[in-house]
Amino acid sequence: MGRLLSWATIGTEGGFWLPSQGSEGAAEVDRIFGFVFWVSAFFFLLIVALMVLFVIRYRRRPGREDAEPSPRHNTPLEITWTTIPILIVIAIFIWGFKVYLDINTPPANAYEVLVTGQKWKWLFTYPNGHVDENLHVPVATPIRLVMTSEDVIHGFYIPAFRLKRDVVPGRYVKLWFQATKPGEYQIYCTQYCGTGHSDMWAKAVVHEPGGFERWLEDASNFLAKMSPAEAGERLYGTRGCAQCHSVDGKGGTGPTFKAMFGHQVPLDGGKATVADENYIRESILEPQAKIVAGFQPVMPTFQGRLKDQEITAIIEYLKTLK
């Protein structure tokens, strides 16, 4: 029986049906899942058993070509099989709603992380301003996610936490959870958003006590820890460059970065310039100064949003895109 139960649902390591549990809410959700599973299994087996029994017993065969006399209706029976399901679904409804409220109501002292969905990646912004492509959190601490989208609707989903919410442009939605076990958990996008929808993966990394603070300090100092080109690649991914500028030669809102550095760039108005360090620095800080021929002057300035050291790192990264 114990094996059967775990086959169905229950158990923190996950069974035949559910993934392993990584948050406090997950256990609550799984208990309802288990209850609904056994109710459904009971009614399904009842229906199929009666069906099979009747087919075997009352099969049309020589000598048994007519139905036996039996009632055509029975009101008490109808009332019974209407009322019992109503009572059961009311129970499921109440339980489901109660837990839904719990998982939607964050405690006041939660640690807050800002989540931004964009085509096609997640960005996580920490209170100190650090931006990361994965969600890092401390274990056994309530975490509040404040989420928004920069383009279309995305869906933020962590199966191990039984947590999901659509991330809608133009509004902020909130989610919360408390992880129970250190480890790495898969994050998906569940609201279809175009070409890279199924690549919009990230990890939720749950740290041991104390580990999170160390990680955040290290990660925030990535300029000091990484080579400039590596740091530049990271900035390219997290500061919004990637949305308009490809690195593989594909077209976009802005010109591709592939094989740009050191080459002649045709400008709007017929002139040309060489894409050197100063040109790139100028284009980041004063994007409207020189527009590449065939593109619109739509890039916002990064004055005040990128430090000098960061601009240098980006330039070093562009140099590697041969």
Next chain:
Amino acid sequence: MKEGGKKSMASTDVAVGGGPAGVAENALGKDNYLTHGRGLRSWLLTLDHKRIGVMYLVSILSSFLLGGIFALLIRTKLLSPGTSALMTADQYNQSFTLHGAIMIFLFIIPGIPAALGNFVLPLMLGAKDVAFPRLNLASYYMWVTGALLALVSITTGAVDTGWTFYTPYSTTTNTNVIAMVAGVFVLGFSSIFTGLNFVVTIHKLRPRGMSWFRMPLFLWGIYGTAIIQIMATPVLGITLLLLIAERALGVGIFDPALGGDPVLFQHFFWFYSHPAVYIMILPAMGVISELVSVFSRKHIFGYKFIALSSIAIAVISFLVWGHHMFVAGQSNLASMIFSALTFMVAIPSAVKVFNWIATMYKGSIWLATPMLYVLSFLFLFGIGGLTGLFLGALAVDVHLHDTYFVVAHFHYVMFGGTVIAFLGGLHYWWPKMFGRMYSELWGRVGALLVFVGFNTTFFTQFVMGSKGAPRRSYHYVAEFQPYHQLSTIGSYVLAVGFVIIAINFLHSLFRGRPAPANPWGGATLEWQTSSPPPHDNFAVSPAAGDPYDVEDWRYDREIGGFVRKPRVGSAAAS
């Protein structure tokens, strides 16, 4: 009732003459609706509901084939988790969008009502035609126009929005959304026309003796459907026009960049599209109600409860659209109300299932092909309905929403429910439509393969989904590959099943045994005319009796069909 008796007497006389034409009341080779008027023109401009039904049947089956090909392409890609040589991510996104849009709007919504319903409804009423034959033809051509617009979209930058057209993705993608949306808009009118026609027909053309509660349950199903078609479809029409306005003219309604609200689109869309799943399932339930009585050779059990549950479903179905938005950002209060109402809509469906099972009790269960589909329906719809309980429970839905669990649930209801009932109905009424019997052996083989293939394809998706696999995914994590592979193998078995069914039907048209007037012993009026029926349906308008007095119809070995021989004391059974 007298006429029925006379007819079978007369036909017995003919049968003595021998030869294939001698089978009782088979009208092949005589004047029937198929031979009444020849040439393409006589079909394209016909006002005969039977011919319009057949044209719909051919059209929707072509759509089903096209949608099925997209499904097989999707399943084949998903054999491996990574990038595939078969199709790019964009082509994959277009494929699942077209699979959904074609199957929903071109096949399953018009499927049972417009194809089977058009053919059967006036016959069941003992009428000559629907109330508005010209409107009926117009609705067919609306369907054709909508289908052509969809084809325009497929060939000029096929849509990649998913069949749900969610904004702001649908207003910003560079595929041809407008053609597809315009197509769906026109198809909506086709649906409204059909619904209107059927409502008026059922109200005005019922024969003597057919009160509301002596109407075949298939007609209750069609009636409930027609109400939804008329009341909900206009909302979809307006929503799609607003979408076109936003895309073409930049009017900000749904796109937050233009000051709109994307969740508003979801409310509008599901206000139609949730009732629309009942447009798809109610007629299927009607078919099952007919079949389960005829093939149990027994009166239906709990007629009034089955009939009224159709209306209850139609009404409640308007009030549950918000369950598509439990994770979309609607308020907790709204989610609570929609969850409660969603559970309530499960009840009438459960009541129907219990009554169908009770109908089989003490019957004389005849496992002909249509009955195999009934059993298949009860099994699959049982799973489809019960898995709805998981999705209705708010906290559990948060986990399962937008995963393969929802895909599996939807297919168990729509395919396991509606398509299976459609196949059952098609096998049931095929002899009436074309005057030929198909091979019973191959019919059963087809039913079995579809059952096995379907479960292999979609049950695996329940497991994948509850483990957290998101739907609409070109790439997936390697953990899910075994499930995907099993699912794909299932889809190939399913395809083989459909090929066998198609060959069996086509073969019957040329080589099938001529069908008697009443091959299954149905007591509804369509079985009281020849197979296929004459142009005017009935030589003499039949009077309606109890549509489930199937026990009064007894098999006659000599003519290979059923004739009316009221049992002594059969009235006492009621």
